[in-house]
Amino acid sequence: MKVDIIRILRQPEYTGENRCEPCTVLNLIIAGLFSSAIAWKSKIGGVTTFGVSVGLIYLCGYLVPGTPRLTKQYLPQAVLRWFGKELEFETLNGLNTASAPTNNTNSQSSQVASHDPGTMTEKIDPHKYLLTERILKPCTDQDDLCLTEIFKEEWNEKMVELATENLDGGKGASALELEAKGDSFEIEQYGDAWTLVSDSQILGQWPSHAALLADIAAAHVLDKRSDQWNELASSQKGQILTGLRLFLEHCPGSKGPVSLNQKTVESCCSSYEVITYSCDETGERLFEQPLE
Incomplete structure (x- = not known):
C-alpha cells in the first residue's frame, strides 16, 4: 500500500534530473513558514507538517499546486540564472x-x-x-x-x-x-x-x-x-x-508545402516562443529562431 501511494504521488517530469531547483527552494521556504506557524501551537504538529511537506516536495517536485506553471510564467530570468536554469535554445541553423x-x-x-x-x-x-x-x-x-x-x-x-x-x-x-x-x-x-x-x-x-x-x-x-x-x-x-531557406516554396527535394509556425519550447522552469519554418508533410525544420 505504501509503495502504491509513493508511485501515485511521484511525478518524474518534475523530479530527478527534471527537478526545478527554484521551485524546490520556493516550496521549502513555504513549507518552513507554514510549519513554523503550526509549531507555535504544537511543536509536534509543526515538525510533522514540515516532514510531510518535504516528502511531498521530494516525490512531486513541489508542494503548492501549479508551481511549475507559475514559475515558468512569473519567475524572472535573473533568478533562473542564479540556479543555472535559464532556458537556452540551441539554434541549429x-x-x-x-x-x-x-x-x-x-x-x-x-x-x-x-x-x-x-x-x-x-x-x-x-x-x-x-x-x-x-x-x-x-x-x-x-x-x-x-x-x-x-x-x-x-x-x-x-x-x-x-x-x-x-x-x-x-x-x-x-x-x-x-x-x-x-x-x-x-x-x-x-x-x-x-x-x-x-x-x-x-x-x-x-x-x-x-x-x-x-x-x-x-x-x-x-x-x-x-x-x-x-x-x-x-x-x-x-x-x-x-x-535563403526562408524563400523556399516547397520542401527541398519534393513538392510538399512549407509553412511558418510558432511553437513553445519548455524546460523545467521556463518557456518561450520559437518561430519555425518547416515542411508540412515531414515536419522537418528548415529554419528556427527564438522570438524575442
Missing part, C-alpha cells in the same frame, strides 16, 4: 552557426570550426548581398523580396538531384568549400541535428536533413552565379544560406 551536440562521443572539439578560406571577413548583410548578386529581387505582386526565376529554377533542380543521391560529408564539404588539410568529412545525426564534421572539428549543424540539402544545393548554384561567393568567409556563407 547551418554552417558555423551552432554549438556542438552534447552527446558527441567522438574525439571532435566541442567548438564549431571556423574554416574561412575566403578573404572577406567583415559583417555581411545577406539581403544586400543577394540583391547585389541578383539572387533576390523586389516582388511584382507584393511589397517584399522574391527569388529571381533563374536562381529558383536552378536551386530546385539541384535539390531534386541531391535528394536522389547519397549525400556524404565529402560532397557536402566540397560544395561548401571547406578545407582541412588531411581531414576527412562526415555527416552525422545527433537527435534532430544533422552535423557536418571533419576529423577534429564540427563545421556546422542543421535542424534537419532537408535544411542541409537546401544549403548544399544553394552553395552549388551560388558558386556558379556569384562572383563574390568564393571571397566570403564560411561564417558569412552560413548567414546567406540560412536566409
Whole structure:
C-alpha cells in the first residue's frame, strides 16, 4: 500500500534530473513558514507538517499546486540564472552557426570550426548581398523580396538531384568549400541535428536533413552565379544560406508545402516562443529562431 501511494504521488517530469531547483527552494521556504506557524501551537504538529511537506516536495517536485506553471510564467530570468536554469535554445541553423551536440562521443572539439578560406571577413548583410548578386529581387505582386526565376529554377533542380543521391560529408564539404588539410568529412545525426564534421572539428549543424540539402544545393548554384561567393568567409556563407531557406516554396527535394509556425519550447522552469519554418508533410525544420 505504501509503495502504491509513493508511485501515485511521484511525478518524474518534475523530479530527478527534471527537478526545478527554484521551485524546490520556493516550496521549502513555504513549507518552513507554514510549519513554523503550526509549531507555535504544537511543536509536534509543526515538525510533522514540515516532514510531510518535504516528502511531498521530494516525490512531486513541489508542494503548492501549479508551481511549475507559475514559475515558468512569473519567475524572472535573473533568478533562473542564479540556479543555472535559464532556458537556452540551441539554434541549429547551418554552417558555423551552432554549438556542438552534447552527446558527441567522438574525439571532435566541442567548438564549431571556423574554416574561412575566403578573404572577406567583415559583417555581411545577406539581403544586400543577394540583391547585389541578383539572387533576390523586389516582388511584382507584393511589397517584399522574391527569388529571381533563374536562381529558383536552378536551386530546385539541384535539390531534386541531391535528394536522389547519397549525400556524404565529402560532397557536402566540397560544395561548401571547406578545407582541412588531411581531414576527412562526415555527416552525422545527433537527435534532430544533422552535423557536418571533419576529423577534429564540427563545421556546422542543421535542424534537419532537408535544411542541409537546401544549403548544399544553394552553395552549388551560388558558386556558379556569384562572383563574390568564393571571397566570403564560411561564417558569412552560413548567414546567406540560412536566409535563403526562408524563400523556399516547397520542401527541398519534393513538392510538399512549407509553412511558418510558432511553437513553445519548455524546460523545467521556463518557456518561450520559437518561430519555425518547416515542411508540412515531414515536419522537418528548415529554419528556427527564438522570438524575442
